[in-house]
Amino acid sequence: MFDRRAVFTPSSRASNLSDLLDSTEIAGLIRDLEALRWTGRRGYPVRALVGACLAKALYAIPTWTRTAALVAEHASLREACGAAPSVYALYRFAAKLRSRKPLLDACLDSVAASLRANLPDYGRDVAIDASDMPAYANGQRFVSKGGRERERFSDPDASWGHRSAISTRRGGGFYGYKLHAAICARTGLPLAVRVESANHHEALFALPLLDAVRGRGFTPETCAMDKGYDSRAMHDGCEARDCRPVIAQIRARNARTPDDVPACEHGRWTFAGADVTRKRTKWRCPSGECEPKSIWLKADRRNPLIPPETKRWRKLYRGRAAVEREFGRLKHEYGLAPLRVRGLERAVLHADLCILARLSTALARTRAMPLPA
Ligand SMILES: [Zn+2]
Numbered sequence: 001m002f003d004r005r006a007v008f009t010p011s012s013r014a015s016n017l018s019d020l021l022d023s024t025e026i027a028g029l030i031r032d033l034e035a036l037r038w039t040g041r042r043g044y045p046v047r048a049l050v051g052a053c054l055a056k057a058l059y060a061i062p063t064w065t066r067t068a069a070l071v072a073e074h075a076s077l078r079e080a081c082g083a084a085p086s087v088y089a090l091y092r093f094a095a096k097l098r099s100r101k102p103l104l105d106a107c108l109d110s111v112a113a114s115l116r117a118n119l120p121d122y123g124r125d126v127a128i129d130a131s132d133m134p135a136y137a138n139g140q141r142f143v144s145k146g147g148r149e150r151e152r153f154s155d156p157d158a159s160w161g162h163r164s165a166i167s168t169r170r171g172g173g174f175y176g177y178k179l180h181a182a183i184c185a186r187t188g189l190p191l192a193v194r195v196e197s198a199n200h201h202e203a204l205f206a207l208p209l210l211d212a213v214r215g216r217g218f219t220p221e222t223c224a225m226d227k228g229y230d231s232r233a234m235h236d237g238c239e240a241r242d243c244r245p246v247i248a249q250i251r252a253r254n255a256r257t258p259d260d261v262p263a264c265e266h267g268r269w270t271f272a273g274a275d276v277t278r279k280r281t282k283w284r285c286p287s288g289e290c291e292p293k294s295i296w297l298k299a300d301r302r303n304p305l306i307p308p309e310t311k312r313w314r315k316l317y318r319g320r321a322a323v324e325r326e327f328g329r330l331k332h333e334y335g336l337a338p339l340r341v342r343g344l345e346r347a348v349l350h351a352d353l354c355i356l357a358r359l360s361t362a363l364a365r366t367r368a369m370p371l372p373a
Pocket residue numbers: 264265266267285286287288289290
């Protein structure tokens with residue numbers, strides 16, 4: 001059984017950092033980066049630079065300036081990294097990482113694969129959603145109230161999008177990016193993320209995210225999404241990937257109604273199972289007096305293989321809360337928010353480093369746990 005303590009127990013971050021840097025997966029990234037043998041200025045060891053990148057996320061530090069200062073002043077952190085890189089070295093290193101994104105992706109793939117080996121439940125039930133990442137820039141059309149129109153935007157990749165209300169904060173427009181994420185509903189760990197400008201609709205990225213999850217070697221069985229993702233294309237796309245959609249239906253003219261369930265004089269028929277290969281659901285007369293006693297309905301958006309009336313659907317849809325919790329954790333514990341870089345490429349690197357810190361920390365904790373007997 002999955003042990004939640006394995007992933008959620010907090011522990012000393014500086015002492016963990018050297019364990020992370022020594023793990024096979026991160027050591028592999030360091031080796032790959034060393035193999036590039038970039039030349040030039042005074043070189044810091046790649047291990048120290050990767051260590052500072054992880055420290056930035058582990059201490060939720062928004063800027064490279066403050067990361068460099070913390071590593072320089074924090075004795076055990078400096079010892080874990082092996083050196084205290086200057087802020088300029090960190091800027092140059094971040095540029096290198098942006099141009100070598102495939103290396104970072106390969107490292108994330110290997111961390112995810114090792115986690116899957118330790119947590120067999122990881123990646124079976126997926127929840128997909130998007131969250132706001134406000135830009136480090138101003139997107140107002142006018143420079144000042146009643147003033148002249150803005151001609152130059154400091155972050156040309158950012159755009160206006162909509163976010164929903166959380167807690168006491170009102171929903172509404174915001175300027176920046178959206179983090180689209182596929183999260184494991186059983187372990188709460190991220191499976192795949194992507195950062196896009198805020199004006200793109202979330203539904204555009206759900207199936208590509210599901211493909212990214214499968215590309216990482218997972219076989220998601222169910223995918224929970226809110227009503228923002230409700231469409232026939234999404235239902236059919238999930239089924240085509242052999243993944244059961246668990247999507248809340250928008251209250252529109254073509255939403256599922258009680259009349260979608262067959263009925264007779266004995267009452268509404270009850271769900272009696274699904275045939276996954278033939279993509280049909282079985283419904284049965286409540287008294288069994290009708291002839292035939294049951295019928296098969298072809299699965300579609302209004303009549304999915306996991307019907308919304310079932311306990312299983314409600315349980316899986318509740319699992320969607322994992323994605324909201326994980327957004328909060330990434331933003332507040334791993335420094336995903338506030339964004340202090342401009343441009344899509346830099347925002348993507350920032351998110352990738354947060355995810356790397358999150359997953360490699362979880363991996364280190366599953367390794368520290370005794371194996372189940
Ligand atoms: Zn009947």
